[in-house]
Amino acid sequence: MARPKSTACRITTALRTDGIYKDAVQKPLYVRYSFGSDQSHKVPTLFDAKEGELTEAGYLKPSARPDREAINVYLQAVRERLQQAHNIVAASAESVTGKLVAAEYDRLTKEAVAAAEAQTQAELKRAKFKEKANRIANEFSEAVIYEEIPAREAHIAKLEAELQTKRNTLINLKKEKNLYEDDKLTTWLLNYAQRNGSTTLAKSTQRTNNSFVETVKQFDPEARIGNINDVWLVKFQDFLINTPSRTPIYSIITVGKNRIKGDFLKWQIGKTRSNETVLNYIDKVKSCLNYYTIHDDKLPDGVKVNPHYKRYEFTLSRKPERVYTLEEQDLVDLMAMDHLSKSLERARLLLLFLCATSLRYSDASTLTAHNIQKGYIHKATQKGKKKGTEVYIKINPVSQYVLDRCENNISSIAMDDDYLNNLLPQILKPLPSMQQMVDFVDVSGDNDTVTYVPKYEAIRTHSGRRTHINILLDYNVPLHDIMSITGHKQIKTLEGYMQKRRKELREHTLNIFELPVRK
Numbered sequence: 001m002a003r004p005k006s007t008a009c010r011i012t013t014a015l016r017t018d019g020i021y022k023d024a025v026q027k028p029l030y031v032r033y034s035f036g037s038d039q040s041h042k043v044p045t046l047f048d049a050k051e052g053e054l055t056e057a058g059y060l061k062p063s064a065r066p067d068r069e070a071i072n073v074y075l076q077a078v079r080e081r082l083q084q085a086h087n088i089v090a091a092s093a094e095s096v097t098g099k100l101v102a103a104e105y106d107r108l109t110k111e112a113v114a115a116a117e118a119q120t121q122a123e124l125k126r127a128k129f130k131e132k133a134n135r136i137a138n139e140f141s142e143a144v145i146y147e148e149i150p151a152r153e154a155h156i157a158k159l160e161a162e163l164q165t166k167r168n169t170l171i172n173l174k175k176e177k178n179l180y181e182d183d184k185l186t187t188w189l190l191n192y193a194q195r196n197g198s199t200t201l202a203k204s205t206q207r208t209n210n211s212f213v214e215t216v217k218q219f220d221p222e223a224r225i226g227n228i229n230d231v232w233l234v235k236f237q238d239f240l241i242n243t244p245s246r247t248p249i250y251s252i253i254t255v256g257k258n259r260i261k262g263d264f265l266k267w268q269i270g271k272t273r274s275n276e277t278v279l280n281y282i283d284k285v286k287s288c289l290n291y292y293t294i295h296d297d298k299l300p301d302g303v304k305v306n307p308h309y310k311r312y313e314f315t316l317s318r319k320p321e322r323v324y325t326l327e328e329q330d331l332v333d334l335m336a337m338d339h340l341s342k343s344l345e346r347a348r349l350l351l352l353f354l355c356a357t358s359l360r361y362s363d364a365s366t367l368t369a370h371n372i373q374k375g376y377i378h379k380a381t382q383k384g385k386k387k388g389t390e391v392y393i394k395i396n397p398v399s400q401y402v403l404d405r406c407e408n409n410i411s412s413i414a415m416d417d418d419y420l421n422n423l424l425p426q427i428l429k430p431l432p433s434m435q436q437m438v439d440f441v442d443v444s445g446d447n448d449t450v451t452y453v454p455k456y457e458a459i460r461t462h463s464g465r466r467t468h469i470n471i472l473l474d475y476n477v478p479l480h481d482i483m484s485i486t487g488h489k490q491i492k493t494l495e496g497y498m499q500k501r502r503k504e505l506r507e508h509t510l511n512i513f514e515l516p517v518r519k
Contacts, residue, residue, distance in 0.1 A: 128150075211248070434455045
């Protein structure tokens with residue numbers, strides 16, 4: 001019978017004897033954690049010692065050294081923290097690695113430093129109040145009355161610091177026993193996004209939400225859902241405006257005809273976020289808090305949402321991102337293209353299909369022959385699932401052109417939408433109308449930045465949906481008919497399209513969707 005694997009780790013104190021320290025009299029002290037034969041982590045210290053000064057237990061021997069006791073207290077704290085980090089990782093992770101233990105040790109250290117700082121601040125506050133009380137006592141005869149208030153305030157501050165320390169101790173103990181119910185904001189943001197099941201989210205929505213949660217984690221990895229208030233939201237807003245965005249870069253793996261995302265490679269640093277993005281991120285946090293205010297039974301015991309988050313107000317100027325579109329002649333030119341590589345050909349067909357149907361890419365990319373019924377495309381939309389939104393789109397010559405080339409199965413030519421967006425400029429660059437320079441107005445904080453790019457660089461997958469709506473509007477298709485195609489529930493949304501489009505309305509004669517001509 002095989003012996004069970006040991007879960008015990010080894011923690012030792014040692015002197016550095018490598019490199020320049022080989023012949024040094026005083027050598028740096030460090031604490032080494034090891035587990036198994038290949039997992040380890042070293043914690044350096046700021047202290048030195050001589051050969052023979054350490055006991056077998058890993059502490060300094062009794063001597064006349066004045067800092068011996070302070071060093072031993074520090075070494076004991078490091079060793080206990082490493083042991084606790086190991087226990088937590090062993091209880092919660094599938095396997096114990098030096099990297100995981102190091103990360104947990106760093107978290108525990110930050111916690112300890114924060115607790116010590118809170119205790120120091122409480123003592124300083126107490127001393128300040130005592131000084132104030134003494135000053136008042138010299139000026140007034142009612143010294144006892146005036147001393148009572150600052151004394152009690154100082155005592156409360158001390159109790160709050162002690163309470164936070166005890167709370168952290170309890171949390172870490174629960175983690176060691178694998179009994180901890182996580183109350184981190186990032187955990188509940190993920191839970192909120194998947195409250196109806198992860199399969200209800202489109203891949204692009206999952207990716208966007210994961211990026212959002214990573215941003216929250218970058219700002220405040222230890223934020224608790226019960227501590228979020230208006231002050232926190234204002235600080236998060238300032239962080240979003242002043243800190244450049246980060247985009248994860250992954251390797252690309254080819255599996256058959258598909259290219260899928262591989263391992264994470266690096267973070268690509270971008271520009272600061274627009275006010276629209278800032279508002280979107282703040283709204284995501286508030287939506288989560290709204291939900292768990294109502295469904296507080298889903299949170300860990302004793303955790304409640306702080307209602308003060310509702311005090312937050314967004315006061316920055318807003319300018320929605322402009323979506324550029326194609327014209328009928330562009331679609332005709334796209335249909336005439338040939339001799340493209342396989343990936344570019346798939347991208348060409350996908351863009352044509354989006355323009356011909358108004359479907360969002362998350363819906364179009366999952367469309368199969370099952371969704372084709374008697375000359376119509378029938379689809380339950382991802383974004384409108386909770387509202388039960390279904391669309392019926394009549395097949396026109398352009399959409400039929402694409403369906404014929406993929407055997408009524410758009411999912412067979414689908415690809416990651418980021419990858420598709422990267423291919424679109426390569427397809428559109430040869431088109432004459434795409435050479436026009438267009439502007440992007442980026443509003444971040446109080447700053448407006450205008451950049452100009454060729455139109456072919458401004459076309460994205462969502463351009464297909466707006467292209468289709470614009471063409472329908474140009475041919476005076478009634479708004480209620482357009483809404484049945486697009487799945488919009490609010491006529492105000494379409495009015496927004498119409499107002500922007502009518503400013504540059506032109507006469508159309510191609511009628512590539514074979515629409516009924518209305519005056």
